[in-house]
Amino acid sequence: MTPLAGYLLVAALLxxxxxxxxxxxRNAILVLIGIELMLNAANLNLIAFWRYGPHPEALTGMMFAxxxxxxxxxxxxxxxxxxxxIHRHTRSTDLDSMNRMKG
Amino acid sequence: MQETISFTxxxxxxxxxxxxxxxxxxxxxxxGVIALFKQPLRRMSSALAIGSLSFSLLLSMFAFxxxxxxxxxxxxxxxxxxxxxxxxxxxxVDLGWVLDPLSAVMLVMVTLVGxxxxxxxxxxxxxxxxxxxxxxxxxxxxxxxxxxxxxxxxLLLFMGWELVGLTSYLLxxxxxxxxxxxxxxxxxxxxxxxGDIFFLLGIVWLFAQTGTLLFYNGGAGSMEAAALAGLLTxxxxxGLTAAGAIxxxxxxxAAGKSGQFPLHVWLPDAMEGxxxxxxxxxxxxMVAAGVYLIARVYPLMQAGALAGGSTTALTVVTWVGAxxxxxxxxxxxxxxxxxxILAYSTVSQLGYMMAGLGMGGVAVGMFHLITHAFFKALLFxxxxxxxxxxxxxxxxxxxxxxxxxxxxxxxxxxIGMLALCGFPLLFSGFWSKDGILEAAxxxxxxxxxxxxxxxxxxxxxxxxxRQVAYVFxxxxxGHKPAHESPAVMTVPLAILAFFAIALGVIxxxxxxxxxxxxNGQAASFDLHGFSEPGLLTLMLTSSVVVFxxxxxxxxxxxxxxxxxxxxxxxxxxxxxVWGWLRDKFFIDELYGATFIAFYWFWARVADWLDRRVWGGxxxxxxxxxxxxARLNRxxxxxxxxxxxxxxxxxxxxxxxxxxxxxSGRVQTYLRLLAVGVVLLAAILIWSSRG
Numbered sequence: 001m002t003p004l005a006g007y008l009l010v011a012a013l014l015x016x017x018x019x020x021x022x023x024x025x026r027n028a029i030l031v032l033i034g035i036e037l038m039l040n041a042a043n044l045n046l047i048a049f050w051r052y053g054p055h056p057e058a059l060t061g062m063m064f065a066x067x068x069x070x071x072x073x074x075x076x077x078x079x080x081x082x083x084x085x086i087h088r089h090t091r092s093t094d095l096d097s098m099n100r101m102k103g
Numbered sequence: 104m105q106e107t108i109s110f111t112x113x114x115x116x117x118x119x120x121x122x123x124x125x126x127x128x129x130x131x132x133x134x135g136v137i138a139l140f141k142q143p144l145r146r147m148s149s150a151l152a153i154g155s156l157s158f159s160l161l162l163s164m165f166a167f168x169x170x171x172x173x174x175x176x177x178x179x180x181x182x183x184x185x186x187x188x189x190x191x192x193x194x195x196v197d198l199g200w201v202l203d204p205l206s207a208v209m210l211v212m213v214t215l216v217g218x219x220x221x222x223x224x225x226x227x228x229x230x231x232x233x234x235x236x237x238x239x240x241x242x243x244x245x246x247x248x249x250x251x252x253x254x255x256x257x258l259l260l261f262m263g264w265e266l267v268g269l270t271s272y273l274l275x276x277x278x279x280x281x282x283x284x285x286x287x288x289x290x291x292x293x294x295x296x297x298g299d300i301f302f303l304l305g306i307v308w309l310f311a312q313t314g315t316l317l318f319y320n321g322g323a324g325s326m327e328a329a330a331l332a333g334l335l336t337x338x339x340x341x342g343l344t345a346a347g348a349i350x351x352x353x354x355x356x357a358a359g360k361s362g363q364f365p366l367h368v369w370l371p372d373a374m375e376g377x378x379x380x381x382x383x384x385x386x387x388x389m390v391a392a393g394v395y396l397i398a399r400v401y402p403l404m405q406a407g408a409l410a411g412g413s414t415t416a417l418t419v420v421t422w423v424g425a426x427x428x429x430x431x432x433x434x435x436x437x438x439x440x441x442x443x444i445l446a447y448s449t450v451s452q453l454g455y456m457m458a459g460l461g462m463g464g465v466a467v468g469m470f471h472l473i474t475h476a477f478f479k480a481l482l483f484x485x486x487x488x489x490x491x492x493x494x495x496x497x498x499x500x501x502x503x504x505x506x507x508x509x510x511x512x513x514x515x516x517x518i519g520m521l522a523l524c525g526f527p528l529l530f531s532g533f534w535s536k537d538g539i540l541e542a543a544x545x546x547x548x549x550x551x552x553x554x555x556x557x558x559x560x561x562x563x564x565x566x567x568x569r570q571v572a573y574v575f576x577x578x579x580x581g582h583k584p585a586h587e588s589p590a591v592m593t594v595p596l597a598i599l600a601f602f603a604i605a606l607g608v609i610x611x612x613x614x615x616x617x618x619x620x621x622n623g624q625a626a627s628f629d630l631h632g633f634s635e636p637g638l639l640t641l642m643l644t645s646s647v648v649v650f651x652x653x654x655x656x657x658x659x660x661x662x663x664x665x666x667x668x669x670x671x672x673x674x675x676x677x678x679x680v681w682g683w684l685r686d687k688f689f690i691d692e693l694y695g696a697t698f699i700a701f702y703w704f705w706a707r708v709a710d711w712l713d714r715r716v717w718g719g720x721x722x723x724x725x726x727x728x729x730x731x732a733r734l735n736r737x738x739x740x741x742x743x744x745x746x747x748x749x750x751x752x753x754x755x756x757x758x759x760x761x762x763x764x765x766s767g768r769v770q771t772y773l774r775l776l777a778v779g780v781v782l783l784a785a786i787l788i789w790s791s792r793g
Contacts, residue, residue, distance in 0.1 A: 019777060022770075022773060023770060023773060023774055023777065031770070095768065095769065095770055096768065098767075098768075098769070
C-alpha cells in the first residue's frame with residue numbers, strides 16, 4: 001500500500017499548481033480552474049488523513065469530501081456566473097481590467 | 104417775637120394725609136410718561152403735565168382746607184404718616200410726610216404758581232422743538248419740589264432737594280447748544296453742591312445724635328423736645344452745642360439753594376434758562392426751598408434760645424440774610440439784562456426772608472416767601488412776555504416805550520414791581536416786608552440789620568423804577584416793533600397780579616391771620632394791631648423810603664433813558680462805583696482767582712500724574728504683555744503648529760503609501776494572502792521545531 005506521504009505530496013503539488021495558476025493567469029476562467037485544483041488538493045488531503053487515521057471505519061472523511069465537492073460546484077457556478085456577467089459589461093475576462101473594487 | 108407753638112399731637116392721620124403722597128407722585132409719574140413721548144406729541148405732553156399738576160393743586164386745596172378747618176375748630180393740625188424705609192439690625196431709617204400749616208401753605212403756593220407757569224409755558228415755548236422734553240423736566244421739578252414740601256423726614260427732604268437741584272441743572276442748560284447756558288448749568292449744580300455737602304454732613308450728624316431723621320413722630324422725632332434737649336447737652340466745637348452746629352450745617356445747604364451771599368453766584372447765571380424756568384424754579388419755588396428748610400428745622404435752629412433771645416445759628420442766618428439783601432440789591436442797580444436785574448432782586452429778597460426767619464420766626468419769613476413767590480413769578484413772566492414781544496431781546500437799553508405796545512404786560516408788571524418795592528397799603532409786598540422790618544426793629548442782638556434792610560428797601564424801589572422806566576417809558580430803541588403776547592401768557596399774568604395785591608390781606612397787623620395760622624394760634628380781628636409801639640412810625644418810615652427810591656428812579660430815568668451806546672445816568676455821575684456794581688463786586692473773578700485757580704492747579708497736577716506716572720506704568724505693563732503675547736504667538740506658530748502640521752503630513756504620506764496596496768486587483772490580494780500563509784507556515788514550523 002502506498003504510504004500517506006505519497007498522497008500528501010501529490011496533494012501539495014496539486015495545490016501549488018492550482019495556486020500558481022490562480023496567481024499568474026490573466027483569464028478569469030483559468031483562475032477559477034486554478035482554484036478548483038486547490039480545492040481538490042484539499043479534498044485529497046481529507047480522504048488521505050481519513051483513510052490513514054485512527055477510525056477508518058467511520059465515513060467522516062468521505063462525508064467532508066462530498067460536502068466540499070458540492071460546495072465547490074456551487075461556488076464554481078457562482079464564480080462562472082460572475083465572470084459571464086462581467087464579460088457582458090466589459091467584453092473581456094481579463095482580470096487586470098477589473099480593478100474597480102479599490103476605494 | 105418767638106411765640107410758643109402748641110400743636111396737639113394727633114394719633115391716626117386723616118384720609119387726606121394718607122393720600123398726601125399722591126401730590127408729588129402724580130407729577131413725577133406724568134414726567135416719566137412724558138419722557139416716553141416723541142416730539143410730535145407736543146399737545147399731549149403739555150396737557151399731561153398741566154393735568155397732573157391740576158390734580159396736585161386740587162389735592163393740595165383739600166389738604167389746606169382740612170388744616171384750616173381743624174384750626175378753626177380749635178386744634179392745630181399736624182398729622183404725619185411715617186414708615187420704615189431701611190432696616191439694618193436694630194437701627195432703621197424712616198421716611199414719612201407731614202401735613203401741618205407750613206406744608207399746607209407751601210403746597211398750595213407751589214402748585215398754584217406752578218400751574219400758572221405751566222400754562223404760560225405752553226405759549227412761551229410754543230415754537231421750541233424740544234417742547235416735550237421741557238414739560239418732562241418741568242413736571243419732574245414740580246413733583247420733586249412737592250416732595251420737599253411734604254417731607255417729614257430730613258432724608259426724604261434731601262432726596263427731593265437733590266432732585267430739584269438736578270432738574271434745575273437740566274432746565275438751566277435746556278438750550279445746551281449755547282455754551283453760556285451749559286456753563287451756567289454746571290455752575291449752578293456745582294455751587295449748590297458745595298452747600299449740599301455741608302447739609303449732608305448736618306443730616307448725618309443729626310442721625311448720629313438722635314437716631315432719627317423724622318421731624319415729628321409723636322414725641323420721638325428730631326424736631327421735638329426730647330431730641331432737642333439731648334442735642335443741647337452735647338457740646339461741639341467753638342462753644343457751640345450740637346444743635347447749633349447742626350443748624351449751621353443745614354443752613355449751609357439752604358444758603359446754597361437760596362443763593363445767600365458767598366454762594367449766590369450761580370443764581371444770576373441761571374437766567375440762561377428759559378424764562379418760565381426762571382420764574383418757577385429760580386424765583387418762586389426752588390430757591391425758596393432753602394427758606395422753607397430753615398422754617399422746617401426752626402425748632403432746631405431756635406433750640407436753647409432764652410425768651411426774646413437769639414441763638415448762634417439764628418444770628419448767623421440773620422447776618423447772612425441781611426448782608427445778602429443789601430449786597431444783591433446794590434448789584435441789581437447796575438445791571439442791564441432784564442432778567443439779571445430780577446435775579447439779583449431775587450437774591451436780595453431771599454436775604455430778606457432769611458433775615459425775617461432769623462429775627463422774627465417762621466411766620467415772618469414764610470409770609471414774605473409766599474407773597475414774593477407770587478409777585479416775583481409775575482415779574483419774571485412779565486419779563487418773559489417782554490422778551491417774547493421784543494424778539495428775544497433781553498437788554499433793557501434796547502427796549503423802551505412798551506407801555507403802549509404791550510398794555511396788559513405793562514399793567515401787570517407795574518403791579519408786580521410795586522409789590523416788590525413794597526408800595527404802601529395796597530400791595531402784599533408791603534405787608535410782608537414790613538413784618539420783617541418790624542422784627543428787625545425789635546431784634547435784641549443788634550440794630551444794624553434793621554438799617555441794612557431799610558437801605559435795601561430803598562435800593563429795591565430804585566432799581567425797579569429804573570428797570571420799568573427803561574423798558575416801558577420813553578421811545579422804542581429796538582429794531583423790529585414789539586407786539587403783545589398771546590392770551591395764554593397774559594391771563595396767568597393777570598391772575599398772579601391779583602394775588603400780588605390780594606395776598607396782603609392775610610398778613611396785615613390788623614388781622615394777622617397767616618401768622619396765627621402758622622403758629623397754631625387763634626386769629627383775631629384786632630384794631631389794636633396798629634397801636635403796637637412804633638408800628639405806625641415804622642410803616643411811615645418804610646413808606647417814605649419806598650417813595651424816595653421810586654422818586655429818585657423816576658427823576659433819573661423816566662423819559663430820559665439813554666440810548667444803547669450811551670452811559671447810564673448813574674455811570675456819568677459815579678463811574679468807579681458803577682463799575683464795581685456792574686461787575687458784581689468782582690465776586691466771580693475772586694472765585695476764579697482763588698478756588699477755581701486752586702482746583703485748576705491740582706487738576707493739572709493730577710492730569711500730569713495721570714499721563715506721565717500712572718499712564719506710564721499702565722502702558723509699560725501693556726507693552727510687557729504685548730511682548731509676551733508676541734513670544735507666545737511665535738511659539739504657537741513655529742513650534743506647536745509646526746510639529747502638528749509635520750505629524751499630519753507624515754500621516755498623509757503613510758496613508759498614501761498604504762493605499763497603493765489597495766489596488767483593486769484581486770490577484771494581488773491573493774498573492775499577498777499566499778505570501779502571508781507561507782510566512783505563517785514558516786513561523787509555525789520554525790517555532791514547533793524549537
